[in-house]
Amino acid sequence: MARKSSTTAKVVVTLAAWTVGLLIFFPILWTILMSFHTEGDAIKQPWDMLTSPWTLESYAEVQTRSNYALHFYNSVVISLGSTVLALIIGIPSAWAMAFVPGPKTKDLLMWMLSTKMMPAVGVLIPMYLGFRNLHLLDSLTGLVAVMTLISLPIVIWMLYTYFKEIPGEILEAARMDGANLRSEIIYVLTPMALPGIASTMLLNVILAWNETFWTLQLTTHNAAPLTQFIASYSSPEGLFYAKLSAASTMAIAPILIMGWFSQKQLVRGLTFGAVK
Amino acid sequence: MGQITLTAVRKSFGEVDVIPSIDLRIEEGEFVVFVGPSGCGKSTLLRLIAGLEDLTSGHITIDGTDATDLPPAKRGLAMVFQSYALYPHMTVRKNIMFPLKMAGMDLAAATKRADEAAKVLNLTNYMERKPGQLSGGQRQRVAIGRAIVREPKAFLFDEPLSNLDAALRVNMRQEITELHQELKTTMIYVTHDQVEAMTMADKIVVLNAGRIEQVGSPLVLYDNPANTFVAGFIGSPKMNLITGAEAAKMGATTIGVRPEHLEIVESGGWTGVVGLSEHLGSDTFLKVATDAVGTINVRAGGEIKLRHGDAVRLSPQAGKVHRFGADGKSMA
DSSP: OHHHHHHHHHHHHHHHHHHHHHHHHHHHHHHHHHHTSOHHHHTSOHHHHHHSOOOSHHHHHHHHHSOHHHHHHHHHHHHHHHHHHHHHHHHHHHHHHHHSOOTTHHHHHHHHHHTTSSOGGGGHHHHHHHHHHTTOTTOHHHHHHHHHHHHHHHHHHHHHHHHHTSOHHHHHHHHHTTOOHHHIIIIIIHHHTHHHHHHHHHHHHHHHHHOOHHHHHHOSSTTOOHHHHHHTTOOSSSOOHHHHHHHHHHHHHHHHHHHHHTHHHHHHHHHBTTBO | OOOEEEEEEEEEETTEEEEEEEEEEEOTTOEEEEEOSTTSSHHHHHHHHHTSSOOSEEEEEETTEEOTTOOGGGTTEEEEOTTOOOOTTSOHHHHHHHHHHHTTOOHHHHHHHHHHHHHHTTOGGGTTSOGGGSOHHHHHHHHHHHHHTTOOSEEEEESTTTTSOHHHHHHHHHHHHHHHHHHOOEEEEEESOHHHHHHHOSEEEEEETTEEEEEEOHHHHHHSOSBHHHHHHSSSSOOEEEESHHHHHTTOSEEEEOGGGEEEOSSSSEEEEEEEEEEOSSEEEEEEEETTTEEEEEEEETTOOOOTTOEEEEEEOTTOOEEEOTTSBBOO
């Protein structure tokens, strides 16, 4: 009896999970499907669109109109550059907060998180003017810097949580064994926290890859990443669904593939602390 | 090498004085055990010597050099932790070689020294394993290996055997003692287990609430406890501490009689009834409820056949009664 009801429950849960999963995935799936049709077919009723002939026309169009390689390069530089910089600053910071906390460490952590509570547009004007005066508009240097700053609170929080899990005695043992602070971080702490650092890095690359607000505001062409490339296909009038979909598919494909291959690390990173 | 002096060492955490003030001299090559109940400050004292905690005031000198403000790495001491604190991502070999790598020793020499240590500690077959693949006793050996390769001025042990099972603990206890006899290096060993203290130490430091109650060799502490705390702490089963009329008869506030110094007599003595009797074969432990001095513990020979409810008369052996004054101090 108990077994029968549990089987039913399993079926229900599985169905529900698949439904939710498909619902979440549906917009991406539809974007991919639209990208393989002509502009005319893309705005047809769903069934009519699916039965109309498939084509790579939109991809060809996007290729001729935009410099995908440049935007791809910019996205890679911005997301990897900012993540690496954020880790270089974040690892020692999180080390300090986890292992030599001061009386204000908790407040500091909360304050860092609070910067995420304000909408980005709130600081648009000072940021924009600052960028303009420093001649950083539409430059990769400027974008990497701003993305590093945006990433830091999340990076430090995640690393802090991972570091807290490492027994302090092991670091003390390293100190007794003659390790100075640098050796302690390089040879003991970092290798032990490597899974945590890896998931922090992956998550941050994805967040930086998809960051749209600042990339749209602070770049025009030279430093424009793939988010800007997608936005350039959105238009107030005319037919652009298929080309926009093709551009979106091309923009998300690299990160989707990376995410697929590293999903184990990512899930661990996202659920860390939730389940012990 | 390995002479350590503590002068007026004080440690407080915020408002709490964990160690009010301690003066202690540890001689070269000595095996010193810090023993005391949980929270008495023994581990803190060890960590102060190691440099893992900063002194609130006072001085620590190692081999005549002021080490008060030296970082742990510069003190030339090695420590074995309760949790072993091995590096989980490194093999046994790399764990043992880590201090040598930090000291900048070249790889060939470091490997040679690690191999020698492994041989002494029976770890040769485990050198390529990670700590997670080892048993508790093997992990402890690796931790000791990591300490001995450095050839430190002194070894610090922080309750190193408390995570091991009883049988292994006895083995490791003997191994550490033998290691000390072989290396002749100063060792400071923290434990709450007075049996470990008695069996291993050249010198025992009994701590209570951050204060030294008594310093001496195991037998000095056993035969001449300075106060009721040491009397009750050293020795197993515990010394019987008796107050009241019987103590007053001997001109003391408290008298102490060890269970093994109580004799079962035919006449005279304190009358009582056996409450609990534990027959261990070699010994018999009795708990006897007496009229005169309350419940007391007795350690008798293995041949004693007394059982629950039997009447018995007990008398302390002549010259084996310890007398303590109102302040708890020995009146010897």
